[in-house]
Amino acid sequence: MIKVALRVYGRVQGVGFRWGTQRVAHEIGGLTGRVWNNDDGSVGIHVQGKDAMAIKQFISEIKRGPMPMAIVEQVDIAVGTFPDYKRFTAEQG
Template sequence: MKKVKMIASGRVQGVGFRWSVQFLAGEIGDIYGRVWNNDDGTVTILAQSSDTAKLSQFIHEIRKGPSRMAKVTYLDVTLAHFEDFSDFQVKQWY
């Protein structure tokens, strides 16, 4: 299972970004995790998948901005260790 932590910067709050991330995870399939807003205006995404190609596609789509109103200017992606998830949820905080 490959796991990543992403922090998205840009116009990513108040534009449906988190919900678009959740939708994208379901659309690609085999992507599980959490997404939430941070106090500094960024958004954090924890994502995992057993399919490396699907996780790479997910990251690529996040970089493009999964919602029409969002504009990702920077996406920090790092390998991460966190609990296994069995779904993908939008959280108000984490």
């Protein structure tokens, strides 16, 4: 299982970014994880899957911004050390 943790900076809150991220994960398929807002205005993402190409495609879509109003300025990427997820969810808040 490939696990990646992302932190996305820019205009990524209040523009549907979390819901767009969830949509991208579902469209690509085979990915699970979660997306949430951080107090500093960034968005956190945990994504996991067995297909490296699917993970790469997901990251590319996130860098582009999954919603038209989003402006992604920076994406920090790290190896994920989180527990397994059963589905991909966008957390409220």
